[in-house]
Amino acid sequence: MFSDADAAALYDLLNPWNPELSPGDRFYDELVMAAASVLDVGCGTGAMLAYAREHGHAGRLTGLDPDPASLARARRRTDIEWVEGAAADAGWAAEFDLAIMTGHAFQCLVIDEDLSASLAAVHAALRPGGRFVFETRHPQARAWEGWNPSNEHHVVDASGRSLRVWHEVDSVVGDVVTFTGTTARPDGTVLRLDRSILRFLDAHALDAFLAGAGFETEARYGDWHRGAVTATSREIVTVARRAR
Template sequence: MLSDADVAAHYDLLSPWDPIRFPSDAFYDELVRGADAVLDVGCGTGNMLRQARESGHSGRLVGIDPDRAALDRARRRTDVEWVLGTAADIGWVGEFDLATMVSHAFQCLIGDDELRASLAAVRTALRDGGRFAFETRHPQARAWEDWNASNAEDFTDPAGRALRSSHHVESVVGDVVTFTETTSDPADGTVLRVDRASLRFLDVPTLGDFLDGAGFAIESQYGDWHGGPITETSREIVTIARRV
């Protein structure tokens, strides 16, 4: 079987943070480098903030996440503040220039009340005029249709084990998709771990309504990581919202 610590290590292996290779990482890297105080909500294993510090960011960097195992990996770097908690747990008031939710973490906010409470907490943590940057998969692209066994990924973990990761969609109810991620032995199919998660796919108008209701104004919104507009073929909704 695989522990939570194993899963956190696998995440780092399968989803490395690299602003040179990945336009999404470059997008956030530029924003972080231009802000004195940054709060990364749903920071996971902390790769974005750890690399920002390694690259010379001298301001305040704070990551918050509810996953203890992920934070244990993040805490290998001690010159960044790491906090256990959810977006709604944020208690800072007017301390940050920039808040981020990267790697589609925003989609983990499922219910309306959870979403409103999280946005309110993020807004409160920002200084006047502070910005909140995040992305969510555009529902028109129906990304979940590719989450199936035919797209399984084989990899070797840090301990040298050969593993296979595959996904299965259990349900699509309204704008919420629930799915499982199964990690198995590719040699004999032995299931080592099954994780279940739900993600919310908000469309552009609904997302805008939530932001407006929370006291944010949309400063910029893109359909890709190169600053292109949102079109009928866009797969992402990349948003920079400003506290008003």
């Protein structure tokens, strides 16, 4: 069928890391390159840290992710520290200048207790004054309304297979959206189904969770060019600083 390793490789095809072309990737790359020590929470296949190392980052780079298949791809690069585990499992104490969550990974923290525990662990991993930077989809943009088969992707994977990939929303309950991703052959034969759950928090709710974990919100942007959050913003980009 379509293995976890296949899925990890497909993710890289659908989501290539390229700061030269992507404003979001460039936003994070500038932060990473300016920090002596970086923790990438939810690092996935490690593309962001690998790019930084390839482009001259000489400091400590550490990636944390719970998915073994994604980490197997990341670990092809041996000059970066890779750790298997969830954000709440992070056991570092005041070791990093910068922590980052990209790819809307923050939205995977659905339950209050998991979110609070994850923020507490990231807070502990940062040195005093260290920053935690992440983005979430702004709930006002209702991004999930575009997750349907009419917006499917067509891609040829590394083994030469032609694939169709699409998403369908199963439910929207409060600020939680559940959806299914389908990977199929061109004729529609389903190879894999992946069910995901994301939480869409507004800026006020984000700030409350951050404050509870000992962070101060240093900056808030509505786009990757550091524009203000407005009534039409699709993103909430947050720069939080360890306050205590």
